Amino acid sequence: MNEFEIIEHFFRQAYPSSKGDLVLGIGDDAAIINVPNDSELVISMDTLVAGVHFFEDASAEDIAYKSLAVSLSDIASMGASPRWITLSLTLPEKNMTWIERFSSSFNALAKEYSLILIGGDLSKGPLAITVQVHGVSPKGKSLRRSGANVGDLIYVSGKLGAAAYALQYIQNSTSLPEPAASEKQRLHRPTPRVKTGVELRDVATSCIDISDGLLSDLGHILKASKVGAELNIADIPYSDSLKKIDKDLAIELALTGGDDYELCFTLTAGLPKDVLDELESICPVYCIGTITSKSAELLLMDENDEPYNIKTEAYRHF
Amino acid sequence: MNEFEIIEHFFRQAYPSSKGDLVLGIGDDAAIINVPNDSELVISMDTLVAGVHFFEDASAEDIAYKSLAVSLSDIASMGASPRWITLSLTLPEKNMTWIERFSSSFNALAKEYSLILIGGDLSKGPLAITVQVHGVSPKGKSLRRSGANVGDLIYVSGKLGAAAYALQYIQNSTSLPEPAASEKQRLHRPTPRVKTGVELRDVATSCIDISDGLLSDLGHILKASKVGAELNIADIPYSDSLKKIDKDLAIELALTGGDDYELCFTLTAGLPKDVLDELESICPVYCIGTITSKSAELLLMDENDEPYNIKTEAYRHF
Numbered sequence: 001m002n003e004f005e006i007i008e009h010f011f012r013q014a015y016p017s018s019k020g021d022l023v024l025g026i027g028d029d030a031a032i033i034n035v036p037n038d039s040e041l042v043i044s045m046d047t048l049v050a051g052v053h054f055f056e057d058a059s060a061e062d063i064a065y066k067s068l069a070v071s072l073s074d075i076a077s078m079g080a081s082p083r084w085i086t087l088s089l090t091l092p093e094k095n096m097t098w099i100e101r102f103s104s105s106f107n108a109l110a111k112e113y114s115l116i117l118i119g120g121d122l123s124k125g126p127l128a129i130t131v132q133v134h135g136v137s138p139k140g141k142s143l144r145r146s147g148a149n150v151g152d153l154i155y156v157s158g159k160l161g162a163a164a165y166a167l168q169y170i171q172n173s174t175s176l177p178e179p180a181a182s183e184k185q186r187l188h189r190p191t192p193r194v195k196t197g198v199e200l201r202d203v204a205t206s207c208i209d210i211s212d213g214l215l216s217d218l219g220h221i222l223k224a225s226k227v228g229a230e231l232n233i234a235d236i237p238y239s240d241s242l243k244k245i246d247k248d249l250a251i252e253l254a255l256t257g258g259d260d261y262e263l264c265f266t267l268t269a270g271l272p273k274d275v276l277d278e279l280e281s282i283c284p285v286y287c288i289g290t291i292t293s294k295s296a297e298l299l300l301m302d303e304n305d306e307p308y309n310i311k312t313e314a315y316r317h318f
Numbered sequence: 319m320n321e322f323e324i325i326e327h328f329f330r331q332a333y334p335s336s337k338g339d340l341v342l343g344i345g346d347d348a349a350i351i352n353v354p355n356d357s358e359l360v361i362s363m364d365t366l367v368a369g370v371h372f373f374e375d376a377s378a379e380d381i382a383y384k385s386l387a388v389s390l391s392d393i394a395s396m397g398a399s400p401r402w403i404t405l406s407l408t409l410p411e412k413n414m415t416w417i418e419r420f421s422s423s424f425n426a427l428a429k430e431y432s433l434i435l436i437g438g439d440l441s442k443g444p445l446a447i448t449v450q451v452h453g454v455s456p457k458g459k460s461l462r463r464s465g466a467n468v469g470d471l472i473y474v475s476g477k478l479g480a481a482a483y484a485l486q487y488i489q490n491s492t493s494l495p496e497p498a499a500s501e502k503q504r505l506h507r508p509t510p511r512v513k514t515g516v517e518l519r520d521v522a523t524s525c526i527d528i529s530d531g532l533l534s535d536l537g538h539i540l541k542a543s544k545v546g547a548e549l550n551i552a553d554i555p556y557s558d559s560l561k562k563i564d565k566d567l568a569i570e571l572a573l574t575g576g577d578d579y580e581l582c583f584t585l586t587a588g589l590p591k592d593v594l595d596e597l598e599s600i601c602p603v604y605c606i607g608t609i610t611s612k613s614a615e616l617l618l619m620d621e622n623d624e625p626y627n628i629k630t631e632a633y634r635h636f
Contacts, residue, residue, distance in 0.1 A: 029463070030395075034457065042348045044349070047406040048409055075347075078346070121363055123366075123367050123370060125368075135348075142348075174504050
């Protein structure tokens with residue numbers, strides 16, 4: 001099969017060539033979309049590179065899942081509803097079995113969120129995947145990093161540190177207790193908090209997804225919103241395995257470990273209980289601190305209300 | 319500089335964070351666009367990989383130019399006006415000089431077409447560049463591959479074969495006459511026919527850009543339009559260097575060589591002269607044949623009106 005036949009066989013047939021707002025899907029020089037008049041278009045692109053963002057020997061299914069999930073996570077953090085995807089797949093060889101496994105996992109996750117693959121590219125080269133997700137929000141309603149106000153409460157969805165711990169365990173397994181399968185899974189198959197993001201659209205003052213570690217990503221909210229924050233170490237929702245290891249390491253992994261893909265967001269204090277109940281019905285959320293006026297400063301407080309100093313710098317991509 | 323500082327320094331500062339239809343540019347988890355209500359959104363993504371789509375030792379400036387130009391060419395072939403770009407840059411090392419040169423060339427070409435970079439990604443890994451261009455057309459007006467009708471005339475913009483000849487010359491220079499600098503340039507810096515595409519929007523019945531060679535790409539029009547074609551070898555606009563070499567090789571390069579990034583399009587026969595004059599005022603266009611009813615068959619005729627058989631298969635990506 002040549003490039004076009006591969007796309008036809010593994011991807012194009014899985015998606016409609018036009019449907020509703022999609023005027024033209026895979027199969028021409030470009031795709032055509034009618035963005036609904038009352039909506040703004042929200043766009044995010046992410047690339048995953050073999051040996052950098054995933055292990056060289058990761059399964060085709062996990063690679064496909066993670067490639068799509070991390071871009072969905074960005075769209076979730078904007079409170080947008082994901083709709084259309086483009087995919088550029090660069091592969092060292094035309095391995096049909098691998099492509100079949102990749103596409104079935106990719107197509108299944110896309111289906112779960114009713115996404116349509118509308119185009120992309122297939123190239124020969126070192127294994128890498130670029131996904132762009134296109135979502136929609138009612139005009140003016142998308143969440144940003146910049147809306148946090150002094151006095152707002154800081155929340156995170158889900159539990160933190162599972163992916164970072166799984167990575168530590170894989171790289172240094174002899175000295176650490178084995179994480180549960182569900183926690184290992186978080187490294188390869190993070191859950192994009194799409195429904196939580198959409199629910200937050202009308203209530204959160206700011207939002208970001210935690211891809212580089214809580215402190216680094218909350219730091220972006222603080223910088224964009226020109227505020228500070230105080231976090232209570234004891235209120236962080238540590239992933240289960242972190243409760244079995246050295247406390248300082250657990251804190252470091254939960255606060256600076258990458259790849260959580262949970263949402264960190266701010267809510268005005270004193271919201272009605274039903275707002276939080278509605279959020280909780282989708283995914284547990286945890287209040288971990290307060291927005292303060294100290295510009296761009298981030299204070300960590302321990303259980304005795306004493307400042308806590310963390311040991312390492314946040315993860316950096318590059 | 320970390321990832322965010324590099325983006326800030328080399329890219330973000332070169333573009334507005336919001337302007338007109340752009341609600342939010344680089345610097346959040348995603349970009350936000352208000353697509354005009356009377357427009358449809360046209361989207362194309364392309365990846366270029368070092369050693370596959372360009373030479374490993376190509377200049378940062380040429381790589382940047384070509385990465386953007388090839389995606390612009392796809393948008394041009396739809397007759398759309400390019401507006402917003404996303405860029406994913408994967409680099410083996412954080413070489414600031416290289417990034418500075420890449421970004422200045424990329425930003426300059428973007429400026430030439432009034433494009434705004436709205437987001438993307440920066441990763442460590444083998445050199446590769448993915449660009450997605452987002453354009454707009456009046457609703458229902460974008461060109462497709464599927465509209466060619468029996469009796470339509472087949473045209474191409476510009477001259478063919480320069481890039482393929484430059485590649486042959488570089489790989490096998492001793493036996494071939496040296497191409498002019500402007501022809502060598504076509505391999506590294508193809509001209510996306512954006513203005514021609516927009517002009518064609520109201521007159522062409524189908525359009526495609528020639529990235530894989532005329533026969534291969536015209537073949538896509540024939541397949542999508544369920545028609546055949548007859549091309550006259552003598553009417554092909556051969557690039558100047560091709561006139562100095564063996565005739566069969568010249569025909570092969572012009573008809574099957576990749577990387578032309580000219581437009582191939584069909585026009586109803588008998589259009590008023592001013593339509594063609596208007597097209598000619600932007601870029602020369604050449605009538606090379608006729609759409610026939612022979613489904614998916616492509617006949618080549620020589621100057622004696624005898625069938626001509628070409629020797630090689632069209633270039634394949636993969």
